[in-house]
Amino acid sequence: MTTAAATALTAKNSVDLRDWLKEVKRLEQLEQISGAHWDLELGALTEIILERIATPPAVVFDRVPGFDPNRRVLVNMLETLERTALTLNLPLELKTIPLIDQLRARLRSMQPIPANVVPSGPIFENVERGEQIDLNQFPVPRWHAGDGGRYLGTAHLVVTRDPETGVENVGCYRVMLQDKDKVGLYISPGKHGKIHYEKTVKAGKPFPVAMAFGQHPLLYIAASQAVPFGVNEYDWAGGLIGQPIDVIEGPLTGLRFPAHAEIVIEGEINPGESMPEGPFGEWPGYYASARRAEPFVRVKALYYRNDPIITGAAPFKPTIHGMYRSCLRAATVWNGMEQAGVPDIKGVYLPPPAQRFMIVVAIKQRCPGHAKQAGLVACQCHAGAYLGRYVVVVDDDIDITDTNEVLWAICTRSDPATSVDLLRRCWSGPLDPIIQPGQKGFNSRMIIEAVRPWEWREKFPATSAISDETRQEYSSKWRRQLEQVQARYTQARRD
Structure with missing residues (x-):
């Protein structure tokens, strides 16, 4: 891809997952797999792709057996430097350390941009409340054989509020599908969402929660990173790309969620209520926590777009992603x-x-x-x-x-x-x-x-490697033959 093409891509900053997917398709890094089953098969294929392909594509699974064929699951969103750069509005040609260097410069200089509250958005294309709510209509995967259930929330947003200060937090904490109108929520100790929950239930009050399952990957990054204390994740994301994020204040909770999200729920956790949750194969590549009682959300409202897309990032062995x-x-x-x-x-x-x-x-x-x-x-x-x-x-x-x-x-x-x-x-x-x-x-x-060692660094043995200048000179002189050799042996390894 040329620099001009890369610039054209990064200049388009719509914070809508579907627009992002169009750009990924232009990069030729998007694949579609039809007919994979939600129970283990979808997760296994995701892992196999990560294992076998050095620069794995983003993959959309559709036609999941037993579900509306247009209800989809997206995986591998951010598994290449190009897609990471695209999401962060950085030049696509950057290599690893230059990308990190430009990103850190952006983080140092950027100013948060307050989110833009809008009255409505595509998320309200479908609205269900009360007995209408049925989370079982979505192709929620069981990612690993040892998982205690199906996990709707692996690359998502969990929105909570501090009951004392009113400060909102957007985090990413695993969410297990428990019933048609219930989801389990596990939050590690010390996380902001956990602190908000503990304060609220200590006061004997229901804990309001909003969750989005499908959104632009920039928002997933914001939710899963250590955003500076006191900075709202939506504002941080807006500052990173230089434009505000469109959000809607939830009609039931007042908690804000993306106007262009794919699936959103609003609900609450009642003090003292719990259900068995886990285990789940977590990011270190192990089942590090056992099945145990955890709080769950009673879903009061469900919103979703036509043909919604669940974003998934189930942790596999980190050797592959x-x-x-x-x-x-x-x-x-x-x-x-x-x-x-x-x-x-x-x-x-x-x-x-x-x-x-x-x-x-x-x-x-x-x-x-x-x-x-x-x-x-x-x-x-x-x-x-x-x-x-x-x-x-x-x-x-x-x-x-x-x-x-x-x-x-x-x-x-x-x-x-x-x-x-x-x-x-x-x-x-x-x-x-x-x-x-x-x-x-x-x-x-x-x-x-x-x-x-500092004390004798000048006397430390010199390396025997060729110099950068020598490498460049002879790589250029023998470029054609070197490329032919490399191509033959790369193909041999693939075969």
């Missing part, structure tokens, strides 16, 4: 480190297979202790503090997006006796699979300084 999370979190960690005063950071990356559990930082060493400072701040700034495990600090000649280079740096520039530090009693959570039940509030961190 997670690009957008890596970019967003790397950008926020990088900014957090700079704000704390760490100098000469050349890159921050969270390898998608590790998700939150590993941060790799490249620095140009400026002083004794610089690498240790970078490692400590990376794992304890706000964006890096929750559910981390390892921080690796490398020199700026290492490509931090290349796992082989990072491992090479660890094995040749660090010594376990002098290059490793452990931090104990750091912030963990219920989904940490290695922490035993009853102790999941805390975990530890390892900081690995995989840099040339």
